[in-house]
Amino acid sequence: MNLYHCMIELKSDARALTFASAVESWLDTLRTSGEVQGWRLMRRKLGLASGAHTDFLLEIEVADMAALERAFHAAGQSDDISARHYELMHGMIARVDMGLYRPFPDPERRERIALI
Helix, strand or coil: CEEEEEEECCCCCCHHHHHHHHHHHHHHHHHHCCCCCCEEEECCCCCCCCCCCCCCCEEEEEHHHHHHHHHHHHHCCHHHHHHHHHHHHHEEEEEEEEEEEEECCCHHHHHHHHHH
């Protein structure tokens, strides 16, 4: 499992609940079609965070890099409804910082460590 991690700040005129609904609609479509394994959207609580932490954190679970590529491809090839959800969600974002994470140590490293 890999975790696509997005730290998101919305535009000043964006509504948080509308954003959350658009994220849910778009990512549930990708989960139903098997492009992503799961996802979750979280919001900073009580404004508690250091300067680098944004208001929203979106985590998308994919099996591997190939699954992430399929999810990106599916986003570009989506039907009108999915495209509207994506455009609505994306249009509310002022800034996003992304990263791709994996479990560590991964299974291959665990096997190597066990052999030592």
